[in-house]
Amino acid sequence: MSAAPITTVKTVVETIEDSGAGVKLFSLVDPDHWELPPFRPGAHIDLHLPGGLVRTYSLCNDPADDCRYLVAVKREGCGRGGSVKLHDEIRVGDSIGVSLPRGGLDLPDDIERFIFVAGGIGVTPFLSAAAFLKRTGRADFALHVLSRGEPPLRRLLAPLAASGHLVLHDTAARARPELAKIIGRQQCHIGLGCCGPESMIDDFEHAAGDWPAGRIHIERFVPPPLPVDPNAKPYTLVLARSRLETRVAPGQTMLSAIQSLNVDIPASCCGGICGSCKVNWLEGAPVHRDRVLSPAERARSLMVCVAGSADDRLVLDL
């Protein structure tokens, strides 16, 4: 009998490939090469690393490639420690628990052309989307990759270069291209995607200011800082299934209030972008501050790392 509930998908590291520009490519598979839970193009998964670290990465393979999860990890020496652990400690054959895939790009059929703009390692979700689009015969897309010098993941980019889908912008050799020029003027049959560092995303959002939200997909590396709410009030948080409740102090996160009740809850980005801390709510008036849930999803769920409560009482299905 297993002592504890199984909460992650068990994978083993099948290969680790040095992919240039400080990036390693990890292929994760089921121990018996069984199919893994399905995912949408560019979805992300949490890796549960030794020492309790949980880190979120985009999948870069085609969803039809259903027996592995391919994640590209850039070593960030000054980061929070996840990438260093993956680069320096994880070996072929190691076990890694992963979450079910979440999110990904919406690539609706009524969009005929896609323009993707990626900064460096931000190319990963678009590699998955590009493989999906090519396989399904929707080949009208352009992938712009901005990088200082050699871009990462050359091997995965090569087929896209050969098929004329890839446009490389070496920002060490030339000035950063104007994103407004890359995007062009708004047309309803075109969809946009952007993933990269915060400054690039700001520029992109500015350049695409007049595009409808439903035609734009943005992926962030780091959560934007939460604005401090000077009017925040305390409220009572009720966990219906655990039959527990606590008072959440102004400025305290719902996540830390839940953790103080010793209720285990997965969390990764702690900034409302990765989706790992999603919980359904039952009563009250949540204040959502995440960047991932749609209005329809918010009617049912919230992200406890960033959400608050407008009422004095909020009940969660937890």
Add this chain to the structure above:
Amino acid sequence: MLDTVQQPTTSSHESVVPSWTGVVRHLHLTPRAFLPMRSMPEIVLIAGKGIEGDRYMIGREQGFYSHKPEEGRQVTLFEDETLVALKRDHNIDLGPEEHRRNVTVAGVPLTHLVGRRFWLGETLLEATRLSIPCRHIEEITGKAIFDPLINRSGLNCRILQGGIVRVGDAVRNDA
């Protein structure tokens, strides 16, 4: 004037269980929690243990609920008719690989069978309890099926006599 309807002459429990013969439509298993169920042409049932290669086989314990061991959960069944009803009543397309039970049967009144024995192909099963839906299945399928599956989420069984079960096998009451 209406014709008088003939009432049953006995009120015993046995007499109101409908007579039936069903068929195995689909067989599925998976070795570990969260992984997709794989369609199989046949599965091997081991008496007192479970299905060879499945996550809930006693001794394997790789299922989402394996930390709550249950001797009566050696094989699980699901009604094909429920998949039809989900589509008809809720416009939900749920495939036989998505409900996460092992055996999809047609023409078998699963809810009547708790506490009874019946034949699944050459194997003899004893129904232990009705399955209950879980939120886990919504997480895996991404479909809002928890509520529609209440009271028709399948049947848990113990294997009294093992053997090979194939798609197309008959399902019969143990007379």
